[in-house]
Every structure is written in C-alpha cells, then in structure tokens.
Amino acid sequence: MNKEAPIGIFDSGIGGLTVVKEVRRALPNENIIYFGDTARVPYGIKSEKVVRNYALQITNFLMQRNVKMILIACNTVSASARDEIQEAAGDIPVLDVISAGTKAAMAWPEHDHIGVIGTLATIGSEAYNRAIREYNGGVKITSKACPMLVPLAEEGWTDNDIARQIVHRYLASFEDQNIDSLILGCTHYPLFKETIQQELYRRKIRIVDSGESIAKMAREELARRQLLNPSGGTFECYVSDRPQRFQELAERFLGTEIPNVQIIQL
Amino acid sequence: MNKEAPIGIFDSGIGGLTVVKEVRRALPNENIIYFGDTARVPYGIKSEKVVRNYALQITNFLMQRNVKMILIACNTVSASARDEIQEAAGDIPVLDVISAGTKAAMAWPEHDHIGVIGTLATIGSEAYNRAIREYNGGVKITSKACPMLVPLAEEGWTDNDIARQIVHRYLASFEDQNIDSLILGCTHYPLFKETIQQELYRRKIRIVDSGESIAKMAREELARRQLLNPSGGTFECYVSDRPQRFQELAERFLGTEIPNVQIIQL
Numbered sequence: 001m002n003k004e005a006p007i008g009i010f011d012s013g014i015g016g017l018t019v020v021k022e023v024r025r026a027l028p029n030e031n032i033i034y035f036g037d038t039a040r041v042p043y044g045i046k047s048e049k050v051v052r053n054y055a056l057q058i059t060n061f062l063m064q065r066n067v068k069m070i071l072i073a074c075n076t077v078s079a080s081a082r083d084e085i086q087e088a089a090g091d092i093p094v095l096d097v098i099s100a101g102t103k104a105a106m107a108w109p110e111h112d113h114i115g116v117i118g119t120l121a122t123i124g125s126e127a128y129n130r131a132i133r134e135y136n137g138g139v140k141i142t143s144k145a146c147p148m149l150v151p152l153a154e155e156g157w158t159d160n161d162i163a164r165q166i167v168h169r170y171l172a173s174f175e176d177q178n179i180d181s182l183i184l185g186c187t188h189y190p191l192f193k194e195t196i197q198q199e200l201y202r203r204k205i206r207i208v209d210s211g212e213s214i215a216k217m218a219r220e221e222l223a224r225r226q227l228l229n230p231s232g233g234t235f236e237c238y239v240s241d242r243p244q245r246f247q248e249l250a251e252r253f254l255g256t257e258i259p260n261v262q263i264i265q266l
Numbered sequence: 267m268n269k270e271a272p273i274g275i276f277d278s279g280i281g282g283l284t285v286v287k288e289v290r291r292a293l294p295n296e297n298i299i300y301f302g303d304t305a306r307v308p309y310g311i312k313s314e315k316v317v318r319n320y321a322l323q324i325t326n327f328l329m330q331r332n333v334k335m336i337l338i339a340c341n342t343v344s345a346s347a348r349d350e351i352q353e354a355a356g357d358i359p360v361l362d363v364i365s366a367g368t369k370a371a372m373a374w375p376e377h378d379h380i381g382v383i384g385t386l387a388t389i390g391s392e393a394y395n396r397a398i399r400e401y402n403g404g405v406k407i408t409s410k411a412c413p414m415l416v417p418l419a420e421e422g423w424t425d426n427d428i429a430r431q432i433v434h435r436y437l438a439s440f441e442d443q444n445i446d447s448l449i450l451g452c453t454h455y456p457l458f459k460e461t462i463q464q465e466l467y468r469r470k471i472r473i474v475d476s477g478e479s480i481a482k483m484a485r486e487e488l489a490r491r492q493l494l495n496p497s498g499g500t501f502e503c504y505v506s507d508r509p510q511r512f513q514e515l516a517e518r519f520l521g522t523e524i525p526n527v528q529i530i531q532l
Contacts, residue, residue, distance in 0.1 A: 045508065150417075151414050151416075162431050162432055165427065241313075
C-alpha cells in the first residue's frame with residue numbers, strides 16, 4: 001500500500017467533519033477524502049439492511065479512490081455495518097467511532113460507571129453498551145438520548161443560553177450517577193464539549209470525544225503499518241446532495257472553510 | 267361518490283396529525299385514514315422528483331382505500347407535487363396545507379404584510395411566497411426558517427422555558443416588521459401556538475394555523491359536493507416504519523391516544 005494514499009472518512013451527513021478536524025490535527029500530513037451522504041441523512045431511522053447497503057456503496061467509492069484506511073465517522077454505521085465494511089475493504093484497515101470511543105473510555109484507570117449520550121437511534125440500538133461489555137462485563141452504563149443537540153449544532157447554537165439550558169437538562173440524568181467518563185456518542189456533540197465541560201466542571205468526569213479517539217487510533221495503526229504520509233495534507237470533500245448547505249455548516253464543524261465541496265451520486 | 271367513504275390525510279411523518287386533530291374537530295362524523303411516511307421522513311431534503319414519486323405512491327394507497335377526498339398535510343408535498351396528485355386523483359378533491367393557509371391569511375381584511383415561518387426546506391422553496399403572490403402581487407412577505415421547532419415538538423418541549431426562549435429568538439425577526447398575520451407553515455408548529463401567541467400578544471397579529479384552515483376548507487368542499495358523512499367517525503392510522511415511536515408521539519400531536527398504528531410498505 002502507498003503512504004501517499006488518502007484516508008477515507010465518511011458519515012451520513014456533516015457530523016463526521018468533527019472527526020476530520022481531529023484527524024487533521026493528529027495527522028496533518030495525511031491526505032483525506034470525506035464523503036457525507038447528505039441526500040440520505042439521517043441513517044438512524046433506517047433499517048440495518050438499508051444502512052449496510054448505503055455503507056457498502058460508500059466503501060466502494062472510497063476504495064475506488066485507493067484509500068489506505070477507512071474511518072467510519074457515523075455511529076449508526078459503526079453499530080450496524082462495521083464487519084461488512086471490513087470484509088469489503090479486505091486488507092485496508094477500518095476503524096469506527098464506537099470502538100474508538102469505547103476503547104478510550106476503558107483506558108481510563110477507573111471505569112466502574114460509564115455515561116453515554118447520543119441520538120435516539122444510537123442510544124436505542126444499545127451499540128455502546130455492547131461494545132463496552134466486550135471490554136468489561138461488569139461496568140455500569142447509564143445512557144441518555146439527547147435528540148435536541150444535533151439540530152442545535154446545525155443551527156449554530158452551541159454556546160448560547162439556550163444550548164446551556166438544553167445541555168443542563170440532558171445532563172441532569174447523570175447528576176446522581178457517579179459516572180467516571182462520559183462518551184460523546186454522536187459526531188455532532190464535540191461542538192458542545194466546552195458547554196458540557198462547564199456543566200460537569202465540579203466533578204472528575206472524563207469527557208470522551210470519539211473523534212479524538214479515532215484520530216489517535218488511526219495514527220497508531222498507520223505508524224504500526226509504516227503507512228504514515230511524510231508530506232501530504234490535502235482534503236477532498238464529497239456529498240450526495242446540497243453541497244452549498246454543507247459548505248455553510250462546514251466551518252462550524254471543521255473549524256475552517258471548505259473551498260470546494262463536490263456532489264456525487266453513488 | 268360515497269358519503270361514508272373516508273377522507274385520506276397524509277404527511278411525511280407525524281406532523282400531519284395536527285391536521286387530523288383539526289379535521290376531527292371540524293368534521294367529527296368523518297372517517298379518516300392517515301398515512302405517515304416515517305420510513306422516508308424528512309421529505310424536505312429530497313429532490314422534487316423523489317418527493318413526487320413518494321407522494322404518488324401514497325395517493326395510490328389512499329385511492330385503493332376509496333377515499334372521497336385527499337388532504338396533503340405536508341408542506342413539502344404541497345409545494346412540489348400538488349398538481350400531480352390532483353391529476354392522479356381524478357374527480358376526488360385534493361386540498362393542501364399551503365393553499366389552505368394562504369387562503370386563510372388572505373381572507374383577513376388587512377393583509378399588507380404577511381409573516382411565514384416553516385422548516386428550512388419550506389422557507390427555502392419560497393412556496394408560500396408563490397402562493398401568496400397568486401392572490402396578491404403587492405403584499406409584503408417576511409419569512410423565517412425555524413429549524414429547532416420540529417425537534418423541540420418531538421422532544422415534547424412545547425411550553426417550557428427552553429421552548430419560550432427559542433420561539434422568542436425566532437420571532438425576534440418580526441419585531442420591527444408590521445406583519446398582519448403569521449402563517450404557521452409547518453404542521454408541527456400548531457403545538458407552539460400558545461407559546462407563539464404569548465410572544466405576540468401585544469400586537470394584533472393573526473396566527474394562521476393551516477390545519478384549522480384546511481379542515482374548514484374540507485368541510486366547505488364536502489358540503490358543496492353533498493358528501494358530508496352523517497354518521498362515521500373512525501380513524502385508521504398507517505405508517506411506513508417505527509409504529510411504536512409514532513404511537514408514543516401521537517398523543518402530543520393529536521391530543522388523544524391512537525390505539526392501533528399499522529405498518530405498511532408502499
């Protein structure tokens with residue numbers, strides 16, 4: 001495999017850009033191809049079969065672009081299609097946000113009790129519970145769906161009074177719970193990291209950003225395979241619909257502008 | 267046509283139940299069949315061609331159930347597939363929320379300036395602007411997308427502090443505008459009617475609930491055609507996915523429980 005080859009990152013929509021942000025920070029020399037399936041978002045309300053089918057179409061697209069690694073930046077796909085994508089990708093390593101977030105949370109020396117927040121679909125699927133139990137069958141897990149946070153992030157209200165009240169209301173579920181860490185189980189949620197930190201500042205709770213975690217895992221895996229790129233850093237961005245809306249929102253998620261979002265039908 | 271035949275009402279999801287509520291209030295003797303396309307919601311981000319195709323599938327389903335009238339309780343379908351549905355429905359009258367809301371707003375004696383709120387998709391489509399201009403080319407229109415209101419309604423936060431602050435923030439756009447009426451251009455928004463009224467109470471602004479308007483139009487049209495049902499009142503409810511979630515939310519939208527939501531693939 002080629003060191004200069006890009007890393008493929010995909011999500012059902014825009015949220016995965018928070019993963020791109022962390023990967024660019026951890027691996028500034030890597031070339032990145034992002035695909036956001038904006039025509040078919042949200043995946044969370046679709047059947048597993050449909051989600052697998054979409055995820056494999058995207059995997060094909062990325063493999064045609066000769067990626068050296070695939071990062072699944074979508075919790076729904078991580079929960080329902082991870083194995084199928086790895087099978088389709090053959091030798092190409094596939095990392096996903098659920099495994100990455102879980103691994104990072106479990107690496108914390110104390111983990112008697114883990115909190116998880118995510119969309120209704122992610123929390124309802126119990127995918128984090130299953131992933132955490134694979135590491136440790138005895139750990140206590142408290143999870144809470146926070147359906148308002150995705151639309152809040154897309155409206156750009158991440159640190160105003162309304163955002164603080166909504167975060168406060170959701171995190172009230174954890175007030176009487178002695179959680180050691182809180183997994184942000186949705187790629188939109190890192191936009192609320194400061195607001196969540198302010199809400200939890202009195203307590204020693206580690207906030208696990210699965211974007212940071214998957215970026216760290218990607219760096220370790222590329223190093224292990226001697227596939228780190230010595231001199232790249234390009235970023236190509238594809239969506240399946242409404243590139244302009246994506247471009248408008250992108251700066252908020254990525255922390256920088258995207259000059260040229262291309263539309264592609266799979 | 268048969269007086270006992272049901273009225274068919276459909277939406278991309280659950281919002282259309284606010285229309286059902288008004289139709290049941292205005293026409294308690296009518297039998298109603300509702301279809302919510304919960305597998306494919308939201309329609310607003312899909313292309314017009316796809317929305318038309320879905321809408322015609324639903325029209326077919328309703329016609330197989332021998333409906334005597336079709337009410338389009340979805341702003342996206344009203345904007346992009348009204349004529350196609352009327353063509354497919356032949357002699358069966360088809361009413362839609364955009365025409366109904368616009369007609370009701372224009373019936374107000376003073377209408378120099380109309381406000382419209384709706385989803386990003388509805389406001390972006392300018393469908394209300396076109397419908398209003400057909401009545402009156404000179405009227406001023408101020409519109410505002412309120413993307414947080416749909417998730418707020420589905421979370422059940424329609425009259426708490428958070429809802430009041432969000433409504434206040436959105437309606438601030440109309441503060442310096444002398445609007446005579448405000449069209450609630452999304453079937454979720456009637457759930458915020460009281461909150462919106464409180465926000466606007468100092469000003470003589472008529473709030474136009476397109477659910478009320480379409481129910482009134484339906485009653486007039488059935489009376490004109492001598493098709494009013496003397497003795498019905500049944501309600502059948504179909505969705506394309508997740509009937510349980512629909513059932514949970516339904517009470518909030520309809521004001522009463524739905525005993526038996528059936529799932530159907532079109």
